[in-house]
Amino acid sequence: MRPTSLLLAATLLLAARLTLRMTACQPSPAEQREADARARLAGRRATDYALENIREEERAYIARELHDDLGQLLATLRVDMSLLLQQPAANPAMRELMTGMDERLLSAITSLRRIASNLRPRALDEGGLYFALQSLRHDFEQRHGIACKLEARECELVLNDRTSTAIYRIVQESLTNIARHADASHVRIALRRACGMLHVTIDDDGRGIAQSDMEKPASFGLLGMRERVWAIRGDIAITGSPRGTRIAIHLPLPE
């Protein structure tokens, strides 16, 4: 073979191989659609993650302002009021008015504490997630008379603030839903750490959530739960049967 023919044959072979490789790397339209959908989902989850962070920071800020500013002001007013009540009253009508004002001040302080604690549960800052969940469980039992068990080990629940807040909010929403919709008599909240993951389950023995309940257009509670879990890169399954409802969450934990 002449050298020019050899060169031509080699070039043709190379071109054929390149074309073959390019065709092999080229995704099919279906693969491309799937890759686009995956990229869109990853983008949405990253936005959820960032937005949730901003929301929690804002909530914590407003809760602190309410507590430290307005809360202090109301507490001082109440001290002044008790000093006034210790003075000999000018007339009984005046004393009655002041007693009424004192009661309203007390209920304003109580509402303010409740609102601030819904915005940012102080228990999370004071004692961590285990302590905060214990106080949720206790309040739930007291308020609704439904038995509620928490199965968890305190040492396994030392987590970063973002994860702790998300879990606290999810359990809070689940308990609210159980009280409002489930007609249950027992609840079990279990948290377990294994192989770099945190497994959370919330079970009740009520009427059981139906598929149609999960598709209600104005049901923002379940939607919020899902978004919180996705925002910390976990997954969530909500299932119902005539024996009750189960919410199962699996979260990867940073090392």
Ligand SMILES: Nc1ncnc2c1ncn2[C@@H]1O[C@H](COP(=O)(O)OP(=O)(O)O)[C@@H](O)[C@H]1O
């Ligand atoms: N534990 C539960 N047991 C039975 N039904 C439930 C439970 N949790 C939620 N549901 C149903 O799912 C629906 C959606 O819940 P959610 O998104 O929190 O919205 P909301 O509580 O505002 O109705 C509820 O309206 C209810 O019908």
Ligand SMILES: [Mg+2]
């Ligand atoms: Mg709800």
